[in-house]
Amino acid sequence: MGQKTNPIGNRLGYIHGWESNWYGGNDYKDKIIEDDQIRKYLFARLAKASIAKVIIERTFKLVTVTINTARPGVIIGKGGQEVDKLKEELKQLTKKEIQINIFEVKRPELDARLVADAVARQLEARISFRRAIKMAISGTMRMGAEGIKIKISGRLNGAEMARSEMYKDGRTPLHTFRADIDYAISEAHTTYGRLGIKVWICRGEVYGKRDLSPNVGVSAGSGANAAAGKPMVPKRKKK
Secondary structure (H helix, E strand, O other), X not given: OOOOOOOOHHHEOOOEOOOEEOOOOOOHHHXXXXXXXXXXXXXXXXXXXXXXXXXXXXXXXXXXXXXXXXXXXXXXXXXXXXXXXXXXXXXXXXXOEXXXXXXXXXXXXXXXXXXXXXXXXXXXXXXXXXXHHHHHHHHHHHOOOOEEEEEEEEOHHHOOOOEXXXXXXXXXXXXXXXXXXXXXXXXXXXXXXXXXXXXXXXXXXXXXXXXXXXXXXXXXXEOHHHHOOOOOOOOOOOO
16 A cells, blocks of 8 residues: 555654644644644745745744755845744744744755655746656756656646656655655646646665654755754844
């Protein structure tokens, strides 16, 4: 059943960590809804920041939001002004104290979500879907991935009948549980309708115990700051 299930959900707990880390009591439902609102808000508000993942941790009064991004400067802003503004917006949304940690993804070519979003942006810019996919595959393989598979569905090149096409290179062993498979979906909104993009990336195999804590680089190619558990701190001007 490795071909049918979500590769990330199938490997939770030993290859991939959870994106929501908190204990839910009677208000479990409210926290789930609030997490979804936070993620939707961040992905819409920071659409140009190339966000790979948003991890949410909770204590009694504090909500810690960890953002993995390929463009941390867009989120931080000059002198940390943008991240302070974002913190206030999330505080108004949740009515709780907010802490934001930002980790840089050093190799976005090895992150499935960033690859899928990059292909979607090119399709919206009217670039040929075959060209966009081949560029994504070559870039990912060049950065050291063991394999990549991309599936695109919809009215390709404006065809009257929707269809699906799949392109792959290397190996993506979905049945091998120790294989580090990253998976993501994205959408491209074109003049002919909506195109769906699915991306699978094999980043090798994992042997032994892996640190799944949110403060460790959870995305492929996360930088030294993430690996050391040190979020990027905005430099502020001296008054």
